[in-house]
Amino acid sequence: MENRDGTNRQPTRYRLENRSLKAFSHRRSYLRRTVDALRVQRQHARRMLQVVAAILAIGITVIGATAIALATPGNALQVQVMPMTPQLGDTLSVTIARTSSNTAPVLTLGNRTYTAFPFGDDHFRALLPTTPLDKPGKLTLKVSDNNETESVALQLRGRKFPTQSIWLPPGKDQNLSDFEFNRVDGFKKLVTPQKFWNGPFLKPNGGPITTVYGVRRYYNGKFANDYYHRGVDYAGAYGSPIIAPAAGRVALVGQEAKGFVIHGNCIGVDHGQGVESIFLHLSRIMVKEGDFVKAGQVIGALGATGAVTGPHLHWGLYVNGQSIDPLPWRTKGFE
Numbered sequence: 303m304e305n306r307d308g309t310n311r312q313p314t315r316y317r318l319e320n321r322s323l324k325a326f327s328h329r330r331s332y333l334r335r336t337v338d339a340l341r342v343q344r345q346h347a348r349r350m351l352q353v354v355a356a357i358l359a360i361g362i363t364v365i366g367a368t369a370i371a372l373a374t375p376g377n378a379l380q381v382q383v384m385p386m387t388p389q390l391g392d393t394l395s396v397t398i399a400r401t402s403s404n405t406a407p408v409l410t411l412g413n414r415t416y417t418a419f420p421f422g423d424d425h426f427r428a429l430l431p432t433t434p435l436d437k438p439g440k441l442t443l444k445v446s447d448n449n450e451t452e453s454v455a456l457q458l459r460g461r462k463f464p465t466q467s468i469w470l471p472p473g474k475d476q477n478l479s480d481f482e483f484n485r486v487d488g489f490k491k492l493v494t495p496q497k498f499w500n501g502p503f504l505k506p507n508g509g510p511i512t513t514v515y516g517v518r519r520y521y522n523g524k525f526a527n528d529y530y531h532r533g534v535d536y537a538g539a540y541g542s543p544i545i546a547p548a549a550g551r552v553a554l555v556g557q558e559a560k561g562f563v564i565h566g567n568c569i570g571v572d573h574g575q576g577v578e579s580i581f582l583h584l585s586r587i588m589v590k591e592g593d594f595v596k597a598g599q600v601i602g603a604l605g606a607t608g609a610v611t612g613p614h615l616h617w618g619l620y621v622n623g624q625s626i627d628p629l630p631w632r633t634k635g636f637e
């Protein structure tokens with residue numbers, strides 16, 4: 303637009319407007335810069351917060367790791383052994399807290415290795431036998447999972463067992479046939495993952511105990527290093543009932559007439575997780591292999607079959623292949 307004086311000057315009002323527009327756009331750019339500055343500051347702050355959070359996270363992890371390390375010096379496997387001061391013949395119950403690896407630990411005691419089974423929601427448990435043939439003193443239990451190994455020092459207490467003296471004419475001792483030995487040995491080695499028993503075991507016969515667990519023998523005046531009484535003898539009446547001391551599956555039925563000349567008529571019950579009962583010298587067998595029996599169920603009758611001098615029941619309780627003292631299983635029991 304052209305003015306009267308030929309200049310290009312704009313009317314005052316317009317100039318004012320223009321100036322205020324300029325001022326406005328200036329202010330706007332100032333505002334934008336301020337906003338940008340604030341945004342930058344905010345980004346800085348966010349980045350700083352992230353850094354602080356990362357530092358804190360590392361710090362917490364370090365503190366956490368230190369706390370765990372303090373709880374179990376040098377190792378994260380939590381192992382508990384019961385009883386704390388075992389004696390010869392005791393069963394050791396070993397519980398291990400589950401770790402993140404969540405694999406069943408393997409246990410080693412002496413030259414024997416054992417499997418642990420899930421126990422409750424957050425543990426594994428293994429049952430370890432000790433026998434009168436073990437050497438009392440210091441034992442080292444090793445527990446390993448995928449990641450680590452924990453060593454536990456144990457003190458196995460000695461124990462005096464009663465002794466018997468047996469006098470035999472030369473060549474009179476009976477030997478197990480391979481057939482009988484293999485059947486019974488195979489049964490004692492069973493380790494079924496399921497657990498069938500519950501609570502303390504019942505006594506399998508109402509008669510009085512005549513020979514306790516662990517009795518040692520002298521044969522013709524010489525101490526038998528490998529012998530101990532692998533069970534408990536009950537002198538009930540001939541034909542009196544034999545009951546299953548705990549639930550399980552019948553995994554062995556042997557008959558005197560079919561070659562079980564030492565054990566006589568016998569029943570083997572698998573209670574699961576490496577725990578087995580064997581009942582010898584029966585007059586009657588009332589179950590068959592594969593049957594599932596309940597605690598207290600009558601399974602046979604007391605007799606005098608096999609190598610015996612009179613009617614009685616021999617009950618042997620085995621844990622991972624070894625005959626252990628059934629008494630703790632009868633009194634306190636193992637969960």
Ligand SMILES: [Zn+2]
Nearest residue numbers: 533534535616
């Ligand atoms: Zn016996």
